[in-house]
Amino acid sequence: MNEKINVTDIFGADVFSDSVMRERLPKKVYAEVKRTVETGADMSLATADVVANAMKDWAVERGATHYTHWFQPLTGITAEKHDSFVTAPKNGKTILEFSGKELIKGEPDASSFPSGGLRATFEARGYTAWDCTSPAFLREDATGVILCIPTAFCSYTGEALDKKTPLLRSIEAVGSQALRILKLFGNTTSTRVTPSVGAEQEYFLIDRDKYLQRKDLIYAGRTLFGAAAPKGQELEDHYFGTIRERIGAYMKDLNIELWKLGIPAKTQHNEAAPAQHELAPIYEQANIAVDHNQLVMETMKKVAGRHNMTCLLHEKPFAGVNGSGKHNNWSLTSDDGINMLDPGKTPHENIQFLLVLACIMRGIDIHADLLRQSASNVGNDHRLGANEAPPAIISMFLGVQLEDVVKQLVETGEATSSIRGGKLDTGVHSLPVLAKDATDRNRTSPFAFTGNKFEFRMVGSADSIADPNTTLNAIVAEAFCQAADRLEQAPDFDTAVHDLIKEYMSEHQRIIFNGNGYSDEWVAEAARRGLPNIRSMVDATATLTTDKAVALFEKFGIFTRAELESREEVLYETYAKAINIEALTMIDIATKQIIPAVISYTTELATSMNAVTGACPEADISVQREILMEVSALLSDTKVALSSLKERQTEAASCPEAKTAAFYYKDEVVPAMTALRSPVDRLEMLVDKKYWPMPSYGDLIFEV
Ligand code: ADP
Numbered sequence: 001m002n003e004k005i006n007v008t009d010i011f012g013a014d015v016f017s018d019s020v021m022r023e024r025l026p027k028k029v030y031a032e033v034k035r036t037v038e039t040g041a042d043m044s045l046a047t048a049d050v051v052a053n054a055m056k057d058w059a060v061e062r063g064a065t066h067y068t069h070w071f072q073p074l075t076g077i078t079a080e081k082h083d084s085f086v087t088a089p090k091n092g093k094t095i096l097e098f099s100g101k102e103l104i105k106g107e108p109d110a111s112s113f114p115s116g117g118l119r120a121t122f123e124a125r126g127y128t129a130w131d132c133t134s135p136a137f138l139r140e141d142a143t144g145v146i147l148c149i150p151t152a153f154c155s156y157t158g159e160a161l162d163k164k165t166p167l168l169r170s171i172e173a174v175g176s177q178a179l180r181i182l183k184l185f186g187n188t189t190s191t192r193v194t195p196s197v198g199a200e201q202e203y204f205l206i207d208r209d210k211y212l213q214r215k216d217l218i219y220a221g222r223t224l225f226g227a228a229a230p231k232g233q234e235l236e237d238h239y240f241g242t243i244r245e246r247i248g249a250y251m252k253d254l255n256i257e258l259w260k261l262g263i264p265a266k267t268q269h270n271e272a273a274p275a276q277h278e279l280a281p282i283y284e285q286a287n288i289a290v291d292h293n294q295l296v297m298e299t300m301k302k303v304a305g306r307h308n309m310t311c312l313l314h315e316k317p318f319a320g321v322n323g324s325g326k327h328n329n330w331s332l333t334s335d336d337g338i339n340m341l342d343p344g345k346t347p348h349e350n351i352q353f354l355l356v357l358a359c360i361m362r363g364i365d366i367h368a369d370l371l372r373q374s375a376s377n378v379g380n381d382h383r384l385g386a387n388e389a390p391p392a393i394i395s396m397f398l399g400v401q402l403e404d405v406v407k408q409l410v411e412t413g414e415a416t417s418s419i420r421g422g423k424l425d426t427g428v429h430s431l432p433v434l435a436k437d438a439t440d441r442n443r444t445s446p447f448a449f450t451g452n453k454f455e456f457r458m459v460g461s462a463d464s465i466a467d468p469n470t471t472l473n474a475i476v477a478e479a480f481c482q483a484a485d486r487l488e489q490a491p492d493f494d495t496a497v498h499d500l501i502k503e504y505m506s507e508h509q510r511i512i513f514n515g516n517g518y519s520d521e522w523v524a525e526a527a528r529r530g531l532p533n534i535r536s537m538v539d540a541t542a543t544l545t546t547d548k549a550v551a552l553f554e555k556f557g558i559f560t561r562a563e564l565e566s567r568e569e570v571l572y573e574t575y576a577k578a579i580n581i582e583a584l585t586m587i588d589i590a591t592k593q594i595i596p597a598v599i600s601y602t603t604e605l606a607t608s609m610n611a612v613t614g615a616c617p618e619a620d621i622s623v624q625r626e627i628l629m630e631v632s633a634l635l636s637d638t639k640v641a642l643s644s645l646k647e648r649q650t651e652a653a654s655c656p657e658a659k660t661a662a663f664y665y666k667d668e669v670v671p672a673m674t675a676l677r678s679p680v681d682r683l684e685m686l687v688d689k690k691y692w693p694m695p696s697y698g699d700l701i702f703e704v
């Protein structure tokens, strides 16, 4: 019944990959493309013409009718406008064409994308520029087959209007500074360093018919009302549990789609909350990983539709059970295969690694606020700091082995030993004796060292991973640059590097925390250490334009001050708009669905009470009366809370300034929403289910 899948045949079948180019392009052209991809050298228009033509032929053979410049505006999702390959007919016939010019540059009429004031609508030119470092691919859906060309998106004056442009700039910055570090240690073979990224993606799947009965899910992507089901995730029976048939069929289809796109989907499992799952691909070069994560999210949603399900990527679709995040695994790899974050077996002797570690400690400590900001979005405010995701405080987990090495260095200036992992003895003779890692895990740390990479665990599930990686690259680039500036001048390198590692580690050891990040004690301890605890997205936004942030980003040409200011503006606007939609959705549901349903129920109850006492005046109707009293009181509370939310929403919507509006939404509208939810959720537990106008939490997450 199960047709066989040949993964090696389908993998990358829809990608205009390096091997396709080698096969289809003249040798000289292929060499020029490779040079551009690897060194950023300019490509001639003649070469672009040849590539475009080969791309078109390849795509058309596979049924493509259109191409699109696929880009990532500040909405955080992707955008596209399709153009067919059709040219003006001659004698009633058309030929299909695609030129180098069309490949390299597009000009979408892009005036409606958020720009934070970088462009006035009357000067709305925006350009998309081919990013040849991320391969073009085919996407097949109801529209047909579309050739998608990854592009950067910028304004007439060259300012970045997207997430890819700064990411590419940051990749160059950290790469060139990392190379300086390698050279300090006598490396003559590496010519390029790039960040590697693997993003583990969490998601929920629910039944589509039920989804369509919930206006909150439709408009806001999360439930705004909903009493907890009798069972939550307390039995921990969903986490890594057997994958049910309906979900398994979905995962199988999803993998096939991803493999065709050249995305190395690797791991799949059920997550902690009922109806929650995870997919992780194998890590790739950062730019490609960011594009691929967008495709993972899009494909997850698309494939869900085929199975009559809906994929929810919101960070907190359901109260009371875990929300979804995205673990961003990050390391630095040279073109000849050196992972700069690999400590080896004896890290205390690995001076290059210790320098890299010291620099990362420094960068993360100095720019903890920016890193926290990079993982902020509207939905993530429900997770960070709650007991399921890392706290809103940035700290680093190093594990027993590295923490010990750092301690030796800080205390004595020398590190003379590394704690070994030893053997794992289960006490069962028939089981193999396993070599233990030198370090255990810490699931409560936002930034954890996991063997040969850092895992940034704060990122929200719906967010683009472009921002976190841009920030991470930037802050590490700065620390590398400062270290290299000093060490390149040092008369005695060995002494200088030793001193610098000790200095950086001593100065920034407060960022290390190996304990329980979910505990209240840590919040107090972090405050004592002076670590920032930025509680919300709105509070985090201003960190983008501090002098410290502007100096960092401008130094490496990643953002100009104007670009940062525009992003700050866009974030305030985004927050205000998202909460406004949530507030209006609550008002709509409460007014048009919940209050009428409760009135119908109380009316039926009252009518039936009259009928009962009419038929039997002595009958005890105290239960009905009690329910009627309780429900009516909550109905009245609902109405009061609804009126209050309406007032706050009206007030917020009239704020002229994005920043003031955002703070008003956070401080006034969000609490008013919580106040409305409370009586409604209690009503849901009292009102006859047949009157309740939408599926319950139990229906949504246990009956998929
Ligand atoms: P863990 O169990 O530590 O989470 P996994 O092997 O499950 O590790 O990997 C999680 C993610 O991290 C995957 O996407 C994986 O490809 C990625 N990853 C592994 N090694 C690296 C590395 N050196 N750099 C970046 N990402 C990596």
Ligand code: MG
Residues within 6 Å of the ligand: 200, 327, 455
């Ligand atoms: Mg992991």
